[in-house]
Amino acid sequence: MSYKNFPMVPRVIFGRGSFNQINDVLAPKRSSIHAPFIFLIDDVFKNNAWLTSRINLSYDDRIIFVSSKEEPKTTQVDELVEDIILKSKERPSGIIGIGGGSLLDLSKAVALLITNEGEAHDYQGWDLVKNAAIYHVGIPTISGTGAEVSRTTILTGPKLKLGINSDFTPFDQVLLDPELAKDVPKDQWFYTGMDCYVHCVESLNGTYLNEFSKTYGEKSFDLCKEIFLDGDLSEEESQDKLMMASWHGGMSIAYSQVGVAHAMSYGLSFLLGVKHGIGNCLVFDHLEEFYPEGVAIFKQMKAKHSIELPTGICAKLTDEQFDTMIRVALSLEPLWENAIGENWKETITPEKLKGIYKKI
Numbered sequence: 001m002s003y004k005n006f007p008m009v010p011r012v013i014f015g016r017g018s019f020n021q022i023n024d025v026l027a028p029k030r031s032s033i034h035a036p037f038i039f040l041i042d043d044v045f046k047n048n049a050w051l052t053s054r055i056n057l058s059y060d061d062r063i064i065f066v067s068s069k070e071e072p073k074t075t076q077v078d079e080l081v082e083d084i085i086l087k088s089k090e091r092p093s094g095i096i097g098i099g100g101g102s103l104l105d106l107s108k109a110v111a112l113l114i115t116n117e118g119e120a121h122d123y124q125g126w127d128l129v130k131n132a133a134i135y136h137v138g139i140p141t142i143s144g145t146g147a148e149v150s151r152t153t154i155l156t157g158p159k160l161k162l163g164i165n166s167d168f169t170p171f172d173q174v175l176l177d178p179e180l181a182k183d184v185p186k187d188q189w190f191y192t193g194m195d196c197y198v199h200c201v202e203s204l205n206g207t208y209l210n211e212f213s214k215t216y217g218e219k220s221f222d223l224c225k226e227i228f229l230d231g232d233l234s235e236e237e238s239q240d241k242l243m244m245a246s247w248h249g250g251m252s253i254a255y256s257q258v259g260v261a262h263a264m265s266y267g268l269s270f271l272l273g274v275k276h277g278i279g280n281c282l283v284f285d286h287l288e289e290f291y292p293e294g295v296a297i298f299k300q301m302k303a304k305h306s307i308e309l310p311t312g313i314c315a316k317l318t319d320e321q322f323d324t325m326i327r328v329a330l331s332l333e334p335l336w337e338n339a340i341g342e343n344w345k346e347t348i349t350p351e352k353l354k355g356i357y358k359k360i
């Protein structure tokens with residue numbers, strides 16, 4: 001047995017208002033006055049002086065506002081990298097991603113592609129990246145994905161939605177300021193929060209489970225129940241706890257894997273552009289067979305927060321479209337192996353997946 005040697009985020013700040021320290025954190029990392037810091041920020045903050053006025057831009061530093069309406073694409077990473085290289089006098093001092101999973105992933109990918117030749121889709125997969133990324137910092141503004149701790153950056157490429165999984169992917173620094181999540185709309189809070197919940201359920205019920213993953217997964221699972229079900233928390237407590245649940249949920253899958261909901265949600269997202277959080281909810285709602293207890297609790301959480309999931313998403317799809325979703329879902333072999341076990345191909349057939357997709 002050979003055990004994996006995973007990197008972790010080496011530096012983290014946690015606390016309400018800790019975003020005020022951003023300039024002090026970055027200053028020692030500036031390599032020269034010609035090597036800018038590039039801030040990739042969700043464009044929901046475009047006219048938000050409360051956040052942006054706290055960033056001191058010096059020399060050639062710049063902010064690039066990016067829409068997270070669609071999930072990050074490999075082509076989008078390539079365009080950003082080209083723009084940054086062309087407009088910077090020297091290799092940038094660092095990339096700082098501020099936003100949800102979309103912006104965090106985009107920032108990780110851009111930091112990697114600045115030092116690795118070729119295009120982003122060349123590196124989708126496991127351990128294909130050769131060179132260390134430039135310094136990169138993650139600052140989540142919505143909690144749940146665990147992208148702040150993970151060793152992957154999930155991108156939609158020409159053929160697949162697949163992560164760039166590598167030892168160079170994790171952030172060098174993460175800043176967790178729960179106050180940044182104060183204006184997240186309720187539905188989005190639920191969908192992204194449920195991403196965390198599903199990470200826990202899939203990790204805790206997977207065949208890859210081990211004590212490392214379990215301790216993180218159980219803590220995160222309990223926090224999710226406190227936040228989404230038991231419910232006597234103040235808004236601030238809830239924001240603080242969800243930020244840490246996300247962190248622990250991400251740590252839990254680092255040393256195990258996700259499962260059925262993620263595999264199938266990747267299919268939905270690849271074909272229809274359904275976003276990750278809501279995609280997981282749409283699939284997970286129909287997975288009693290695989291996760292009976294987890295799905296029952298999910299339905300209670302949904303009811304408690306009056307969340308109505310859209311229906312009929314797959315109603316008008318052609319056989320070809322179902323085949324595309326199924327191909328993407330089945331290509332994620334480690335997820336199925338974790339969920340079902342080594343012999344997963346005996347029970348997980350294209351017909352089986354089509355049956356589930358048809359319910360969505």
Ligand code: NAD
Nearest residue numbers: 044071100101102141142145147150152154183184192276
């Ligand atoms: P997101 O980043 O797409 O953001 C969702 C919405 O919330 C957007 O409209 C955004 O503008 C808005 N938003 C974010 N912060 C806000 C704030 N403070 N106030 C108001 N609005 C705010 O959503 P997400 O669910 O965090 O991320 C999904 C992405 O994360 C997907 O692309 C998915 O593939 C990826 N992901 C990555 C990992 C990983 O380990 N790398 C894990 C899970 C998911």
Ligand code: ZN
Nearest residue numbers: 145195199262
């Ligand atoms: Zn997820």
